[in-house]
Structure formats: structure tokens, C-alpha cells
Amino acid sequence: MVKEIERAGIPVVHMCTVTPISLTVGANRIVPTIAIPHPLGNPNLPIEEEKALRRKLIDKALKALQTEIDDQTIFE
Secondary structure, three states: OHHHHHHOOOOOEEEEOOHHHHHHHOOOEEEEOOOOOOOOOOOOOOHHHHHHHHHHHHHHHHHHHHOOOOOOEEOO
16 A cells, blocks of 8 residues: 555655564555554653654654655664
């Protein structure tokens, strides 16, 4: 699905916890996330820290969308 959307000219970021799977399915922009049950957060953190963590991940994904790439790229 990611490849088809990008083929239409729309950049896509694949946010995931298991980056080798993203590489295998052909995602071009990959942002590693936290954990399988909570990819975009950590419920054990105080609410303000969790919000900051989520914001950091979203900011990284938005930056990845704006980045020109030639090959599959993992944005650490």
C-alpha cells in the first residue's frame, strides 16, 4: 500500500516498531516507534512526558515527509 501511494506522488511515512518489516514491505521513509502495544506513546510516563514523546515522534515523521530521499531511509 505504501509503495502505491508513493507511486501516485504522495510521500508516506511508515511509523513502526519493527523496522526490518518496513524495509521488507518496501516503505521508503521509516520512523521507529516505542513498543508494539503502544507504538506512539508510553502509558507508564506522566501525561506531560508522554505528550512530549508523542510530539517528538510526530515531528520526526513530518520532517521525514519533507525530506527528499533516493532509497529506503530510517529516520532515527
